[in-house]
Amino acid sequence: MDIIYFGLISASVLLLSSVGFALIVQVEGFLNIAHGQMLLMGGYTGLWLTNIGVPLAPAAVLAAVITGLLGMAMYGLLFRPIKAKGALVMLFTSVGAAYVINGVIGAIAGARMQGYDLPPVRAMLLFGEPFMTRYELAIVIVALLSALGLHLFMSGTRSGKSIRAVADNEALARARGIDPRSTSYLVWFVASALGGLAGVFLGVMGSLTLAMGWQQIILILATTVLGGLGSLYGVMLASFVLAFGIEFGLLAVQPAYRSALAFSIIIIVLLIRPQGLQSLWVRAARTH
Amino acid sequence: MLTASRRATLALLAATALAPLSVAAQDGEPIKMGLLVGFTGDMGPWAPALNNAAILAVEEINEAGGILGHPVELISEDNTSTVDGAMRGATRLVNVEGVPVIIGPESDPIVALRSFAVDNQVPIISTSAGTEALNEAGGTGTYIYRTNASDSFLGVVHAKMLLDEMDQSEIIMVVENLEGTTSAANTFKAAYERLGGTIIDEVVLAPGQTNYQSEVRTVAGYEPDMIFLATGQTTGVAFVRQAYQRGYDWDYWVTAELQSPDFVDAAGVEIVAGALNPVSSQVEDSESWGRFSAAYSARFDEAPEPGFYQAETYDAFMVAALAMVAGGEATGAAVDANLTEVATPGGTEVISFADGVAALEAGEEINYEGASGSINFNEYGNVTIPATRLLQISEDGTWETIMMVDSTEFPAN
Numbered sequence: 001m002d003i004i005y006f007g008l009i010s011a012s013v014l015l016l017s018s019v020g021f022a023l024i025v026q027v028e029g030f031l032n033i034a035h036g037q038m039l040l041m042g043g044y045t046g047l048w049l050t051n052i053g054v055p056l057a058p059a060a061v062l063a064a065v066i067t068g069l070l071g072m073a074m075y076g077l078l079f080r081p082i083k084a085k086g087a088l089v090m091l092f093t094s095v096g097a098a099y100v101i102n103g104v105i106g107a108i109a110g111a112r113m114q115g116y117d118l119p120p121v122r123a124m125l126l127f128g129e130p131f132m133t134r135y136e137l138a139i140v141i142v143a144l145l146s147a148l149g150l151h152l153f154m155s156g157t158r159s160g161k162s163i164r165a166v167a168d169n170e171a172l173a174r175a176r177g178i179d180p181r182s183t184s185y186l187v188w189f190v191a192s193a194l195g196g197l198a199g200v201f202l203g204v205m206g207s208l209t210l211a212m213g214w215q216q217i218i219l220i221l222a223t224t225v226l227g228g229l230g231s232l233y234g235v236m237l238a239s240f241v242l243a244f245g246i247e248f249g250l251l252a253v254q255p256a257y258r259s260a261l262a263f264s265i266i267i268i269v270l271l272i273r274p275q276g277l278q279s280l281w282v283r284a285a286r287t288h
Numbered sequence: 289m290l291t292a293s294r295r296a297t298l299a300l301l302a303a304t305a306l307a308p309l310s311v312a313a314q315d316g317e318p319i320k321m322g323l324l325v326g327f328t329g330d331m332g333p334w335a336p337a338l339n340n341a342a343i344l345a346v347e348e349i350n351e352a353g354g355i356l357g358h359p360v361e362l363i364s365e366d367n368t369s370t371v372d373g374a375m376r377g378a379t380r381l382v383n384v385e386g387v388p389v390i391i392g393p394e395s396d397p398i399v400a401l402r403s404f405a406v407d408n409q410v411p412i413i414s415t416s417a418g419t420e421a422l423n424e425a426g427g428t429g430t431y432i433y434r435t436n437a438s439d440s441f442l443g444v445v446h447a448k449m450l451l452d453e454m455d456q457s458e459i460i461m462v463v464e465n466l467e468g469t470t471s472a473a474n475t476f477k478a479a480y481e482r483l484g485g486t487i488i489d490e491v492v493l494a495p496g497q498t499n500y501q502s503e504v505r506t507v508a509g510y511e512p513d514m515i516f517l518a519t520g521q522t523t524g525v526a527f528v529r530q531a532y533q534r535g536y537d538w539d540y541w542v543t544a545e546l547q548s549p550d551f552v553d554a555a556g557v558e559i560v561a562g563a564l565n566p567v568s569s570q571v572e573d574s575e576s577w578g579r580f581s582a583a584y585s586a587r588f589d590e591a592p593e594p595g596f597y598q599a600e601t602y603d604a605f606m607v608a609a610l611a612m613v614a615g616g617e618a619t620g621a622a623v624d625a626n627l628t629e630v631a632t633p634g635g636t637e638v639i640s641f642a643d644g645v646a647a648l649e650a651g652e653e654i655n656y657e658g659a660s661g662s663i664n665f666n667e668y669g670n671v672t673i674p675a676t677r678l679l680q681i682s683e684d685g686t687w688e689t690i691m692m693v694d695s696t697e698f699p700a701n
Binding site for chain 2: 005117120206
């Protein structure tokens with residue numbers, strides 16, 4: 001039973017970190033390396049807010065909103081002007097942006113490890129056995145809700161439909177009266193805010209260091225590739241496949257090989273399904 | 289293999305031959321001394337303390353009239369706690385600033401700088417590098433030294449303290465898969481098993497994960513009462529928190545990486561209170577430690593903390609300065625040739641720069657007794673540390689000394 005809980009927690013962290021990244025891949029068609037720093041931004045903003053006395057829950061929401069606004073600003077100032085130059089230029093720009101954000105946060109917050117000042121908690125009991133802490137339960141619920149919310153938003157609302165329309169064919173979408181610019185701003189806000197929220201959770205569960213963004217972007221990239229580049233549902237499934245694959249794999253393999261296990265799963269899946277998990281339900285790979 | 293005395297003679301000859309080529313400071317010009325440590329990166333929590341120790345040392349040297357009539361200037365350089373940064377920083381210190389000696393680099397940096405030191409004739413003295421790679425690498429003629437104890441000696445210290453002081457004859461190790469932590473864990477394991485202890489299991493943690501619940505469960509399966517925890521700070525915090533969350537209240541015996549206030553703050557005092565860490569130090573009530581501690585406290589409004597390498601750094605500056613005085617010139621070659629000499633048993637014992645200079649001017653041999661220990665370099669530029677201080681995280685979250693043990697009789701490795 002423990003393994004299910006551990007897998008669920010790991011999957012939720014991965015899901016929340018990666019889903020915003022995948023959204024930007026889908027709509028903007030490039031790998032936004034700065035997304036890892038959005039997690040860092042969220043984590044440190046949340047830390048700062050709780051340190052000045054804001055309770056954790058509103059601080060987390062506020063940190064997500066602030067990170068979302070930063071994402072919008074980044075799009076408006078950096079990525080929109082160079083969009084015509086292609087995905088590669090945007091990719092490199094995002095690497096530069098990642099270093100700038102990392103440097104600024106480092107200059108303000110300092111290089112030393114920090115942690116949220118929260119009273120230590122024990123896992124809640126379920127049928128007499130330790131289950132999850134309330135923070136872990138919160139991240140599982142939030143991750144599942146955000147996945148569900150994103151699904152409903154993309155399939156059921158006009159904004160969601162316009163996002164998908166712009167992602168599929170921007171010229172056609174524009175001809176049909178959709179403003180790709182406001183759509184993009186919305187995407188960047190949602191994607192960055194989710195990343196910021198993931199950062200707060202990571203900080204609450206462990207600690208905060210400046211290296212966090214760089215470490216997470218590797219995992220995010222791996223999850224996104226496993227899911228199939230640009231597929232939201234692929235990434236959601238990939239988070240669960242990876243997390244549960246690792247937890248079950250650890251029954252047979254030494255825990256020191258966690259990362260090796262993760263990448264073995266990815267390699268095996270890609271050997272069988274080169275387009276990632278999304279190819280289970282999408283027949284032909286989409287081209288941007 | 290050259291004998292120690294022949295090596296010393298050769299080094300002296302080399303120093304004499306090269307002396308006219310060396311750039312010695314002109315009259316009144318300051319002599320620059322370099323501090324090269326990781327102000328950013330892994331060493332970040334410790335670096336400001338090292339810098340303070342360097343400032344204190346340089347100020348004391350200047351108050352005593354400087355080196356050979358020249359004032360001393362401290363040049364502090366960040367090596368970003370990496371090999372790359374160390375190469376960049378060392379090159380800048382030597383080529384731009386013209387320092388005759390570099391003090392401070394940690395394990396990976398100083399190992400990478402070995403040929404740089406001898407090629408440029410600039411001695412590099414580490415004050416925190418525990419790596420076993422330096423166990424037989426330094427000494428007169430190699431331009432490589434360290435004023436802190438080797439990991440191999442610390443491994444013995446950990447093992448002896450656990451066996452003799454804590455009566456802990458079996459233990460579970462939890463080790464993060466990193467260079468520094470693995471080295472510390474291996475030296476401990478070898479010493480502990482040789483001295484009669486039993487390692488129940490060694491659980492290895494992959495770096496950079498958010499979830500260590502499976503590892504916690506493995507450890508819990510042994511129902512341990514004490515865990516030897518050798519991890520970096522972020523992984524350490526994640527592990528102890530997750531163990532607590534699952535309902536386990538284990539006692540932790542930690543390595544140097546975790547001995548910082550940051551670890552306590554980030555993990556939570558309730559969780560880590562009681563955790564233990566032995567650090568090497570000068571014997572309690574020794575005159576040299578007392579003098580240094582008082583001067584440091586007066587200068588910076590905070591006491592020097594054991595395990596933060598402040599005394600080791602201060603001592604490195606002192607012996608390097610005394611070596612220049614003994615050699616009669618402010619060059620790297622003079623430091624290398626005289627560093628071991630000015631802190632060798634048999635000479636007049638001195639604990640300050642001023643006393644050392646006075647004794648040297650009187651034509652005496654001197655033996656500098658450091659704030660951190662005796663600083664008696666062996667033929668490989670290594671020192672042993674006379675005492676061990678057992679630190680424990682108190683209920684209010686500070687690291688407190690709960691025991692001092694004489695470690696002069698501990699086997700060297």
